[in-house]
Amino acid sequence: MNKLSYLMALLFCCVMTSHVLAQQSMIKPNVIIILTDDQGYADVGFNGCRDIPTPNIDRIANNGVRFSRAYVTYSVCGPSRAGIMTGRYQDRFGFGRNPLLAPNDTMQGLPLTEQTMAEMLQQSGYTSMALGKWHLGAHKSQYPLKRGFNEFFGFLEGGHSYFPQDGSSMMSRK
Structure with missing residues (x-):
């Protein structure tokens, strides 16, 4: 996971550079970032x-x-995701550990002061979707749709049952 997470951060930087160049010529490239946990090289x-x-x-x-x-700049998934999502070193904004599943706690997740890549891309006219594991906060203010994504299908916490009893583990929003 560590090498791949950092790989994705570098890919994001390259894609953003490509995006700026393409925007100058009015052609917007598609951007796809695949982030997996615990995947070996x-x-x-x-x-x-x-x-x-x-x-x-x-x-x-x-x-x-x-x-x-x-x-990667961190050995666990939440901070790695925060670094990729913001393009910044996560310890600079206090995201030095995995957030807990705490839907009533605005401090357990990506600070609202941090701009996400989805918010940045949205300013350039992009539509974006997040699929799968979010793990950047479970408070309503930190949901993917509040952080620049237009659509989300996945789960907010760090893990979930593949066979949920009540179906509440997965979330879909537009």
């Missing part, structure tokens, strides 16, 4: 995995930008 086909087929991810990697030597 060789867990995808384009990096040598033979036992788990990943043809779609391989195709994206082979037609896009790949970083083969990258590191």
Whole structure:
């Protein structure tokens, strides 16, 4: 997870540079960031995995930008996500640990003073969607739709049951 998270942060920087150049010529590129937890370097086909087929991810990697030597700035997922989502070193804004699932606590999550990449892209006319694990705060003010995303399908906390009893673990909003 560590290397891949940092890889995604670098990819974001490259995509944003590409975005600025493309905006000058009025062409807006599509931006796709795939962030996975606990994925090893060789867990995808384009990096040598033979036992788990990943043809779609391989195709994206082979037609896009790949970083083969990258590191994250934190060893767990929440702070790594915060760094990627903001483009900033997460300790600078106090996101030095995984947030707890605390829907009534505005301090458990990405500070509202931090701008997300979705908010930045929205200012440039982009529409964005977040899928899967959010883990950047469970208070209503920190929901993905309040942080620049137009759509969200996933779960707010750091983990969830794959077979929820009441269906409340997954969230879908437009």
